[in-house]
Amino acid sequence: MSQLELYQLENGYRYNSDTLFLYDFITDRIRGEILDVGCGCGILGLLVARDSSVILKGIDINPINVQISQYNASVNGITAEFITGDFSEFKSEIKFDFIISNPPFYHSNVIKSPNSHIAKSRYSNSLSLEQFLASCNRNLKPKGVLYFCYDAKQIRDILVLFDKFKLNLTKMKFVYPKINQNAKIVxxxxxxxxxxxxxxxxxxxxxxxxxxxxxxKEIFKKANTISKVYKC
Structure with a gap:
């Protein structure tokens, strides 16, 4: 795959390996209209759009992220639309075949970063699990598919809310830091x-x-990304 150049704020939230693992999890399974929720610098949606024939739209609560995502799409020659909005209140006239997301899942009771850009991207009080799944249900087509990663310790909460919002778990994969350690994300x-x-x-x-x-290493090689500093 061609290398994806991704500009990011030097002192803001920056993408991590969770998003690359999620990209690998969904690669080769996406077609049609997709929505990247909490798009950040656009990495997840742009990786998928680079590799597949999709119509990409992204949404983020931070206006600067939308600006950066659009810039990254342009730099990489990818057609996409990014909008500023609160996904908990989002209701699209056009429903989506796929929703993809690395949503904020850190608990609000942990010590927060004083950096507001990082805080909005990391902590669940920016978008709770229930708000996230309710809006996914609202914006997916019938039989639409959701791909996301989350804190593995909250799997029970995810399954309970799936029942509430008529979402059915069809595939899952746990990610462990090391072989003798507990799973961190799912x-x-x-x-x-x-x-x-x-x-x-x-x-x-x-x-x-x-x-x-x-x-x-194979996942990182397939993603083939390079990070650069975005100058505001």
Whole structure:
């Protein structure tokens, strides 16, 4: 794949490996109209659009993120539309085939970053799990698909809310820092109004001793991103 140049704020929230793991989880499965929720610098949607034939739209609560995402789309020759908005209140006239997201999932009771740009991107009080899933249900087409990553410890809350919003867990993969440690995040595929069985994929272990595992290295190689500083 061609290298994706991604401009980001030097002192703001910057994408991390969670988004790259999610990209790998959904690669080759997306077509049609997609919405990237909490798009940040645009990385997730732009990676998918680089690799697949999609109509990409992104939404973020931070106006500067929308500006950067549009710039990154232009730099990489990708057609996309990015809008500023609060996803908890978003209602699109056009429903989406796919919604993709690395939403904020850190609890509000942890010590927060004093950087407002980082805080809005990380903490769930910016967009709660219930608000996120309610809006996904509202904006997906019938049989539409949701891909997102979340804190693995909150899997029970996710499943309870799936029942409430008629979303069915169809695929999941846990991500472990090391083989003898607890899972940190879970990668999830859910379908609206579906009765399909759930497929549990083999786990991803990020590190092999003190270096990235072979699978992690392959994911980074496939993503092929380079980060640059965005000058406001």
């Amino acid at each position: 990668l999830i595929e859910a379908k609206k109004s579906s009765k399909s069985m759930c497929e549990i994929l083999p786990p991803l272990v990020v590190f092999d001793k003190d270096e990235f595992s072979i699978e992690t």
